[in-house]
Amino acid sequence: MTRTSTAPAAEDGPAGRVGRVRRTTRETAVDVAVGLDGPPRTDISTGVPFFDHMLDQLGRHGRLDLRVRTDGDLEVDAHHTVEDTGIALGQALAEALGDKAGIERFGDASVPIDEALVRVAIDLSGRPYLAYGADTPVALIGTYETTLTKHFFEALVANARITLHVQKLAGEGSHHIQEAVFKAVAVALRRAVVVTGSGIPSTKGTL
Numbered sequence: 001m002t003r004t005s006t007a008p009a010a011e012d013g014p015a016g017r018v019g020r021v022r023r024t025t026r027e028t029a030v031d032v033a034v035g036l037d038g039p040p041r042t043d044i045s046t047g048v049p050f051f052d053h054m055l056d057q058l059g060r061h062g063r064l065d066l067r068v069r070t071d072g073d074l075e076v077d078a079h080h081t082v083e084d085t086g087i088a089l090g091q092a093l094a095e096a097l098g099d100k101a102g103i104e105r106f107g108d109a110s111v112p113i114d115e116a117l118v119r120v121a122i123d124l125s126g127r128p129y130l131a132y133g134a135d136t137p138v139a140l141i142g143t144y145e146t147t148l149t150k151h152f153f154e155a156l157v158a159n160a161r162i163t164l165h166v167q168k169l170a171g172e173g174s175h176h177i178q179e180a181v182f183k184a185v186a187v188a189l190r191r192a193v194v195v196t197g198s199g200i201p202s203t204k205g206t207l
């Protein structure tokens with residue numbers, strides 16, 4: 001079956017450093033627009049309610065202009081929808097970051113939600129690497145499989161070409177743990193993309 005694109009994610013596109021990716025396969029049609037310089041707003045629709053909730057947290061706490069429209073084969077399960085959204089968002093982030101001139105490059109954040117505490121460190125390094133240690137006590141939140149979150153970040157990291165460490169330091173509630181992951185990634189990313197200088201922040205001269 002061929003997927004048809006839904007309405008474009010961004011009629012009035014984001015300003016400043018922006019990336020937009022439209023990606024259609026036999027399994028999904030994804031339209032992602034991301035702006036690193038605001039204005040902060042989110043418009044998310046993937047057909048997977050818990051995933052929408054998490055992407056909304058990513059956008060809000062990252063102070064991103066984030067639009068996501070994914071029309072996926074949910075009749076199979078949410079796997080392709082989550083993974084392909086991660087691929088497109090990673091590509092859009094890479095596009096928005098451009099040559100990375102002047103950015104802070106590194107960012108970290110520790111985010112608690114009640115009993116849950118998650119620490120995240122990011123390097124906008126040009127090299128994809130994910131270290132993910134945030135397992136959850138239960139495998140399902142609603143109909144969302146919590147292992148999909150790691151798949152999402154694998155896809156995002158590979159396509160944005162960033163190094164991402166995610167560590168759960170404490171947590172009992174699976175919803176809290178997963179939400180703390182997305183919020184911590186958001187805050188760490190916000191800190192890493194900030195423009196504080198002018199040159200490329202690498203002794204190699206490129207990132």
Ligand SMILES: [Mn+2]
Nearest residue numbers: 053175176179
């Ligand atoms: Mn929540």
